[in-house]
Amino acid sequence: MNIIKPTLILDEAKCKANIVFMANKAKKHNVVLRPHFKTHQSLDIGRWFKDVGITKITVSSLDMAEYFAEEWNDITVAFPVNILEIETINRLAKKITLNVLVESVATAQYLMKHLNHSVNFLIKLNIGNGRTGLLPNHTETINAILEATKQSSKLHFIGFLGHAGQTYNCRSKAEIQKVHDEAKTTIVSVKNKYKIQYPKLIASYGDTPSCSVAENFEGLDELRPGNFVFYDVMQVQIGDCTHNDIAVAMACPIVSIHKDRNELVIYGGGIHFSKDRIEHQGKTIFGIIAQNDTNGWNDPIPNMYVKALSQEHGVVVVPPTLIDQYNIGDLIYVLPIHSCMTADLMKRYKTLDGNDITMMLNH
Amino acid sequence: MNIIKPTLILDEAKCKANIVFMANKAKKHNVVLRPHFKTHQSLDIGRWFKDVGITKITVSSLDMAEYFAEEWNDITVAFPVNILEIETINRLAKKITLNVLVESVATAQYLMKHLNHSVNFLIKLNIGNGRTGLLPNHTETINAILEATKQSSKLHFIGFLGHAGQTYNCRSKAEIQKVHDEAKTTIVSVKNKYKIQYPKLIASYGDTPSCSVAENFEGLDELRPGNFVFYDVMQVQIGDCTHNDIAVAMACPIVSIHKDRNELVIYGGGIHFSKDRIEHQGKTIFGIIAQNDTNGWNDPIPNMYVKALSQEHGVVVVPPTLIDQYNIGDLIYVLPIHSCMTADLMKRYKTLDGNDITMMLNH
Numbered sequence: 111m112n113i114i115k116p117t118l119i120l121d122e123a124k125c126k127a128n129i130v131f132m133a134n135k136a137k138k139h140n141v142v143l144r145p146h147f148k149t150h151q152s153l154d155i156g157r158w159f160k161d162v163g164i165t166k167i168t169v170s171s172l173d174m175a176e177y178f179a180e181e182w183n184d185i186t187v188a189f190p191v192n193i194l195e196i197e198t199i200n201r202l203a204k205k206i207t208l209n210v211l212v213e214s215v216a217t218a219q220y221l222m223k224h225l226n227h228s229v230n231f232l233i234k235l236n237i238g239n240g241r242t243g244l245l246p247n248h249t250e251t252i253n254a255i256l257e258a259t260k261q262s263s264k265l266h267f268i269g270f271l272g273h274a275g276q277t278y279n280c281r282s283k284a285e286i287q288k289v290h291d292e293a294k295t296t297i298v299s300v301k302n303k304y305k306i307q308y309p310k311l312i313a314s315y316g317d318t319p320s321c322s323v324a325e326n327f328e329g330l331d332e333l334r335p336g337n338f339v340f341y342d343v344m345q346v347q348i349g350d351c352t353h354n355d356i357a358v359a360m361a362c363p364i365v366s367i368h369k370d371r372n373e374l375v376i377y378g379g380g381i382h383f384s385k386d387r388i389e390h391q392g393k394t395i396f397g398i399i400a401q402n403d404t405n406g407w408n409d410p411i412p413n414m415y416v417k418a419l420s421q422e423h424g425v426v427v428v429p430p431t432l433i434d435q436y437n438i439g440d441l442i443y444v445l446p447i448h449s450c451m452t453a454d455l456m457k458r459y460k461t462l463d464g465n466d467i468t469m470m471l472n473h
Numbered sequence: 474m475n476i477i478k479p480t481l482i483l484d485e486a487k488c489k490a491n492i493v494f495m496a497n498k499a500k501k502h503n504v505v506l507r508p509h510f511k512t513h514q515s516l517d518i519g520r521w522f523k524d525v526g527i528t529k530i531t532v533s534s535l536d537m538a539e540y541f542a543e544e545w546n547d548i549t550v551a552f553p554v555n556i557l558e559i560e561t562i563n564r565l566a567k568k569i570t571l572n573v574l575v576e577s578v579a580t581a582q583y584l585m586k587h588l589n590h591s592v593n594f595l596i597k598l599n600i601g602n603g604r605t606g607l608l609p610n611h612t613e614t615i616n617a618i619l620e621a622t623k624q625s626s627k628l629h630f631i632g633f634l635g636h637a638g639q640t641y642n643c644r645s646k647a648e649i650q651k652v653h654d655e656a657k658t659t660i661v662s663v664k665n666k667y668k669i670q671y672p673k674l675i676a677s678y679g680d681t682p683s684c685s686v687a688e689n690f691e692g693l694d695e696l697r698p699g700n701f702v703f704y705d706v707m708q709v710q711i712g713d714c715t716h717n718d719i720a721v722a723m724a725c726p727i728v729s730i731h732k733d734r735n736e737l738v739i740y741g742g743g744i745h746f747s748k749d750r751i752e753h754q755g756k757t758i759f760g761i762i763a764q765n766d767t768n769g770w771n772d773p774i775p776n777m778y779v780k781a782l783s784q785e786h787g788v789v790v791v792p793p794t795l796i797d798q799y800n801i802g803d804l805i806y807v808l809p810i811h812s813c814m815t816a817d818l819m820k821r822y823k824t825l826d827g828n829d830i831t832m833m834l835n836h
Contacts, residue, residue, distance in 0.1 A: 114557035115536075148784055170785045171740075173478075189785055190728040192740045193802045194477035213729055216801045241781070241788055242729045242738050275783075365553040366576055366605045375605050377534075377555045381817045385748040418604070420638075421511055421813055422533045422552055425604055438579045439556045450784055454744045455818075457835075472820075 111464045113441055116378040117361045118452065120340075120459040120467060121406060124357035126158055128338050132321065133162040139327040144168050144186060144314070146336025149450045151470040152459070153181055155339065168334045172198040177470040179206050186314070187211065188271065188334060190234060190242050193220045203227035211271060213244050215254050218265065225264040232314060235300060237272035237293040246300050256304075269312035269331070270304075272297040277319035282349045290320035298329030322350035342449035343398055347388050358459070359400055359407045359443040360452065362424065364436055372428050374436055378444060379422040384451035393417070397444040399426060406462045407443035416444060474827045476804055479741040480724045481815065483703075483822040483830060484769060487720035489521055491701050495684065496525040502690040507531050507549060507677070509699025512813045514833040515822070516544055518702065531697045535561040540833040542569050549677070550574065551634065551697060553597060553605050556583045566590035574634060576607050578617050581628065588627040595677060598663060600635035600656040609663050619667075632675035632694070633667075635660040640682035645712045653683035661692030685713035705812035706761055710751050721822070722763055722770045722806040723815065725787065727799055735791050737799055741807060742785040747814035756780070760807040762789060769825045770806035779807060 129145075136143035145159055148170040156167070156178065166184040169175050172195045175185045179202060186209040191199070199221075202208045209230040212218050221229065233252060236243035244251055259265050274293035280286045294315065301313040312331035321335035322345075340358045341351040362378035387394050397416035400407035414432070418425040424444070428436065436442075446452040453459070459467035492508075499506035508522055511533040519530070519541065529547040532538050535558050538548045542565060549572040554562070562584075565571045572593040575581050584592065596615060599606035607614055622628050637656035643649045657678065664676040675694035684698035685708075703721045704714040725741035750757050760779035763770035777795070781788040787807070791799065799805075809815040816822070822830035 115555065189740070190738060192478065192726050192728050194726050214801060220802070240734075241783065241786055242731075245733075363555050363557050365555050368605075370608075371603075375553060377552070380747065380749075380814055384743065385750075385814070386743075387748075420604065421817070423604055438577060439583070451743055451748070454784070 111460065113361045113363075113460075115363065116382045116456075118456040118459050119359050119361050119406060119443070120461050121357045121359075122461045122463070124355065125155070125339060128341065128355060128357060129158055129162055132333075132335060132338050133159075133164065135321070136333055139325075141327050141330055142166060142332040144332045144334050145339070146170070146188065146316075146334050147178060148174065149336040149339050150453060151177070152467055153178065154467045156181060166332075168336070172202065173472065174470060175202055175208065183207060185209065186232070186271075186334070188273070191217050191221065193217060196220075196224045199229065200224075200226045203229045209268065212255060213242060215251065215258050218255050218258050221265050222259065222262045228264055228266060230266050230268045231259070232269050232271040232312075233267070235270050235272040235297055237274055237296045238289065239273055239275035241273075241275060243272065246296055267308060267311070269314060270297055270300055271314040273334075274315070274317050274320055277317050278344070278348060280319060280348050283323050286319045286323045286348065286350060290324040291326070293320070294324075294327070294330060301329065318345060319348050319350040337450055340449040340453070342452075343445050343447045344386070344388055347390070353400070353410050353445065356445050356449070358449050358453065359445050360397070360456075361441045362444055364438055364440045364442060367433070367436060367438060369433050372430050372433050373417075374426040374428055374442070376424040376426055376442060376444070377422060378424040380419045381421055382452070382455055383416075383419060383424070383444070383446055384448060384455055385419060386448035386451050388447055390415070395447070396424070397446055400443045400445055402441070402443060407445075410445065474823065476724045476726075476823075478726065479745040479819075481819040481822050482722050482724050482769060482806070483824050484720045484722075485824045485826070487718065488518070488702060491704065491718060491720060492521055492525055495696075495698060495701050496522075496527065498684070499696055502688075504690050504693055505529060505695040507695045507697050508702070509533070509551065509679075509697050510541060511537065512699040512702050513816060514540070515830055516541065517830045519544060529695075531699070535565065536835065537833060538565055538571065546570060548572065549595070549634075549697070551636070554580050554584065556580060559583075559587045562592065563587075563589045566592045572631065575618060576605060576614075578614065578621050581618050581621050584628050585622065585625045591627055591629060593629050593631045594622070595632050595634040595675075596630070598633050598635040598660055600637055600659045601652065602636055602638035604636075604638060606635065609659055615663075630671060630674070632677060633660055633663055634677040636697075637678070637680050637683055640680050641707070641711060643682060643711050646686050649682045649686045649711065649713060653687040654689075656683070657687075657690070657693065664692065681708060682711050682713040700813055703812040703816070705815075706808050706810045707749070707751055710753070716763070716773050716808065719808050719812070721812050721816065722808050723760075723819075724804045725807055727801055727803045727805060730796070730799060730801060732796050735793050735796050736780075737789040737791055737805070739787040739789055739805060739807070740785060741787040743782045744784055745815070745818055746779075746782060746787070746807070746809055747811060747818055748782060749811035749814050751810055753778070758810070759787070760809055763806045763808055765804070765806060770808075773808065
C-alpha cells in the first residue's frame with residue numbers, strides 16, 4: 111500500500127468477526143439485530159451484515175436513510191423526527207419500510223397531516239440517558255400520542271425505543287451490567303403496560319456497551335448497537351472490548367521529531383480524528399499508538415499516545431527508550447478514541463489488502 | 474431561505490469587515506498580510522481577500538495548496554513538510570511560488586534530493602507553542618540546515634516562521650499582549666542573528682489573538698492569522714473579539730423539547746460542529762445560542778448554550794423563562810466554539826442572502 115497521508119485503515123477480518131459476534135449473540139437470545147449504521151456509513155460494509163442474515167437497519171439521519179435505501183428496505187431513523195424534512199420522509203416512505211421516532215403530540219400531528227405514505231413510529235423513551243425521549247412516567251404524553259394516532263391511516267405505532275447511552279460512563283463489565291439491568295427493566299415494563307392494547311408492539315434497545323456485555327435480553331425484541339462494528343479506545347475504557355477488537359486505525363506520517371521532549375508530530379489532526387478525547391491515567395488523550403506489524407498494526411505501545419490535536423497536527427508522546435527508532439516519513443498507527451466520528455470525517459477506508467471501501471459522502 | 478437541516482450561515486458583511494480590519498492593520502504596521510486560509514477553505518471567500526489587495530496566502534496542507542493554486546500563486550504551507558507527498562510538492566512547485574517549513578536536516582536533504590523545481594523554505598521556530606519547530610537555542614540544527622541547503626539550486630532559505638499558539642491559553646487582551654511581546658521578541662532576535670548572512674530573510678508570524686490585539690509588529694515581515702475571518706466563541710473567551718464579530722452561525726432545527734428539564738434537542742451534533750469545547754462559568758459548553766433576528770442572528774441569549782453533542786444531537790440548555798417560546802421545527806442559531814473545525818465539517822456556507830459559498834471538499 112502506498113500511504114502518503116492520514117488514511118483510515120480497516121482490518122476486514124476484525125470487523126467481520128465483530129459483526130459475527132453480535133449477530134450470533136442476537137440469534138442466541140432470539141432478538142432481532144437491527145445494527146446502527148451511523149458508525150460505518152458504508153454500503154460496502156453493510157453487505158457484510160447481509161452475509162450474516164441481517165435485513166433491518168438503524169441510521170441516525172434521513173440523509174443516511176436515503177443513502178442506505180439503495181440496498182435496504184426496512185430502516186429505523188433513531189433520531190427524533192425533524193419535521194422540516196417532511197419531503198425526504200415522504201420520498202423514503204414511498205420506497206421502503208420507514209420507522210421514525212416520535213416523542214411529542216406536536217410531531218405526531220404534523221406527520222399525520224403531511225404524510226403521503228405509511229410510516230411506522232416508535233415512541234422514544236428516556237431510559238436513563240437523559241438526551242431525548244419521554245420518561246416512563248410521562249404516561250400522559252405517551253397516552254396522548256397513542257390517542258392522537260390511533261385512527262391514523264398513515265402513522266402506525268409499533269413500539270418503544272430506548273438507548274441506554276449512560277453505559278458510556280461505565281468503566282467495567284460489572285458497571286455496564288448494572289446499567290443494562292436497570293435500563294432493560296425500564297423499557298420492558300413500559301412495553302408490558304401497553305402490550306394488551308398493542309399486542310404486536312416491540313421494545314427496541316441497544317448501545318454497544320450493553321449489547322456487547324449483557325447476557326439477558328428477555329422482554330426485548332431488537333438490538334441496535336452500532337459502534338461494535340469497529341469498536342475504539344473509548345469502548346476499551348468503558349470495558350466492553352479489548353484493543354485487539356478495534357478494527358480501524360489511522361495510518362499517519364511522521365513530519366517532525368522532538369527528541370528533546372520525546373515527542374513526534376504526525377500529519378493527522380482534528381479534521382481527521384475529530385476532537386473526542388478520554389481521560390487516561392490522569393491525562394487527556396486523543397488516541398493511542400499501536401505497534402506496526404508486517405501487515406497493519408498490532409498491540410498498543412505502552413505509554414505512547416496522542417496528547418494534542420490541532421487542525422492537521424497530532425502531537426504524540428513517545429517513551430524515551432523508543433524515540434530513536436522513528437524517522438521523518440515513517441507511518442505510525444493511531445487507534446481512534448471514537449471510531450464513529452473518525453470514520454465520518456475520513457469518508458473512506460482502505461483495507462489491509464489495499465482495497466477501497468466507500469462511504470456516504472454528504473450529510 | 475428554506476433551511477431544513479443544520480446549515481452554516483455566513484454573515485458576509487461581518488466577514489468582510491473582519492478582512493478589512495486585518496488588512497488595514499497590516500498596512501498600518503507595514504507588514505505583509507499572508508492570511509491563513511485553513512479556516513474558510515473557500516476560493517469564493519478568498520476573492521474577498523483579493524479585493525483588499527492580498528496576494529499571498531497560507532494553508533495547512535498540500536491538498537489545500539493544490540485547491541487554492543487555482544487562483545493564488547504564492548502559497549506557504551504552514552505545516553512541517555510531509556516528505557511522502559513529494560509528488561504533490563513538485564506538482565505545486567512547477568506552478569506557483571511554494572514556501573514550505575523545514576525543521577530538520579533529514580527533511581532538507583530529502584527535498585534537495587527529490588525536488589524537480591524551486592521551492593522556498595522557512596525554518597519553523599518554536600516560539601512558545603511547543604507543538605512543532607526548533608527552539609531559538611537549537612542553533613546547531615538551524616546552522617546545519619542552513620549549511621546543508623546553502624548550495625542547493627532547488628531549496629531556498631527565505632526566513633523563519635513562528636506561531637504563538639500559546640495565546641489560545643490567554644483570557645484577556647493584557648495576557649495576549651504579554652505573550653505576543655515575548656513571542657515576537659523571540660522570533661525577531663533569531664531573525665536579527667542571521668540577517669547579516671541572509672539580508673533578505675523574513676520573520677513570518679501570526680495567530681489570530683495576537684494579530685487582533687497587538688499594536689507592535691516591529692521586526693516582523695508578515696502576519697498569518699486565519700481564524701479572524703470568522704472568529705468564534707473560543708476567540709471571544711480568549712479576549713480578542715466580541716460576539717458581534719463572529720461571522721458564522723449554525724442554523725439548527727429543534728427536534729425535541731423537554732420542558733421538565735428546560736432543554737431542547739437540536740439536529741446538529743459532533744459531525745456538524747466538531748467536539749471542540751470550552752469551560753465557561755464552570756461548565757463545559759459546545760456552543761452558545763444567539764437570538765434569531767429578522768435576517769439571521771443577533772446577540773447571544775444569556776445562559777443558553779449547547780451542553781452536550783453526540784453524533785447528530787445537540788442538547789441545549791434554555792433559561793426557564795424562555796422554554797415556552799420554542800416549538801418543534803423552529804430554527805435556532807448556534808455560535809460555534811471553533812469555526813475552523815465547524816467549517817471544515819460543513820463543507821459549504823449559505824449567506825444571509827441565501828447565496829451558496831463553496832469550499833474545498835476533500836482533504
